[in-house]
């Protein structure tokens with residue numbers, strides 16, 4: 001607490017404060033029926049295949065978004081380790097793209113034929129809006145943390161003791177539910193909290209709005225797997 005103003009102390013740990021405040025939508029995004037069905041072994045495999053194809057398109061659009069955050073981090077010139085954390089995220093996206101390419105044929109999913117659904121288009125458009133130089137680094141990194149954390153929390157749930165995740169989906173759950181990915185999400189969260197601690201009220205509001213929008217878009221993204229969009 002030393003060296004911090006009362007206001008800074010009150011703002012610290014902002015992310016957890018927001019998650020408590022928006023618990024309902026956070027739970028909706030991290031315990032979606034698709035995830036719960038994977039965890040209890042009742043998953044409809046055509047829903048999984050729909051998710052797989054759409055997520056490949058999303059991840060391709062996610063790369064330039066992460067690149068834009070890397071540029072913002074570099075321009076801000078604050079903690080040098082920020083860039084390293086973001087760079088490690090880009091490296092894991094490289095692996096993710098390779099994984100989608102090897103996973104899709106196993107399920108008869110032709111990635112070149114996938115047409116992005118409305119929820120995916122909305123999400124990609126939102127990412128693009130955050131890439132603008134007008135968007136503060138603090139706002140973008142908060143959204144970035146939320147995007148990664150939703151997948152980490154969701155898929156980690158499918159790996160917990162007692163889960164009945166089908167063997168053929170365990171690797172998918174491991175991809176985002178593993179401890180290393182969890183640590184990476186924690187590093188992003190620390191960066192976001194550190195920035196939010198020093199943020200103006202305007203930036204704080206913008207970051208909270210961005211976090212909420214991510215949670216809504218994640219729910220809509222999972223909903224696409226139902227195939228009734």
Ligand SMILES: Cc1ncc(CN)c(N)n1
Pocket residue numbers: 055058059062147148150151218221
């Ligand atoms: C929709 C969505 N959200 C998050 C992630 C994790 N990179 C993802 N692959 N797709």
